[in-house]
Amino acid sequence: AQKITQTQPGMFVQEKEAVTLDCTYDTSDPSYGLFWYKQPSSGEMIFLIYQGSYDQQNATEGRYSLNFQKARKSANLVISASQLGDSAMYFCAMREEITGNQFYFGTGTSLTVIP
């Protein structure tokens, strides 16, 4: 079974609008962390935001927020006020803390911001 599922291969958003990138995960580990990374065309992996499984509040980092719904096992990334520089691949990832420290990635969502 897939540990991380990203069902949107490609997304388009108008500049200055908000966009939600979907991510669902599968784990039986009670302690885990959820991550979002941005990969621009230059190829580097840029950390955006983190949510711990025991965190009560949704994580926010500037224009990024993580909509964490634990019962539904979803960790959607919300980007507010999209900018042209947000055009990139976005990856959701999970680390299970107890079952070996492995780090799992989804297949990514390609976001294009339209001027």
Add this chain to the structure above:
Amino acid sequence: DAGITQSPRHKVTETGTPVTLRCHQTENHRYMYWYRQDPGHGLRLIHYSYGVKDTDKGEVSDGYSVSRSKTEDFLLTLESATSSQTSVYFCAARGTAAYEQYFGPGTRLTVT
């Protein structure tokens, strides 16, 4: 970025030749990882290390071996490269805080 460097950054090699990729970190992180990135697959874990000489397999470990003789260096070896190992390889290290997972710049490997 936790001072993670990878070498070489680009390599073209022939089928059947051995290849070693190096990952070097300067922050004394305990956990280090090797991933490969292919279109449609995201990043997949090849091997990881939880200390000097302590390594374990990831989901796509066949055809790869690793070694970690020093905290700062994590080597990935393709004993006999195949065209299916053409990929971009990323090294990563885990920091002390839960959110810290740092990536190197990647190595683009082409096996002809």
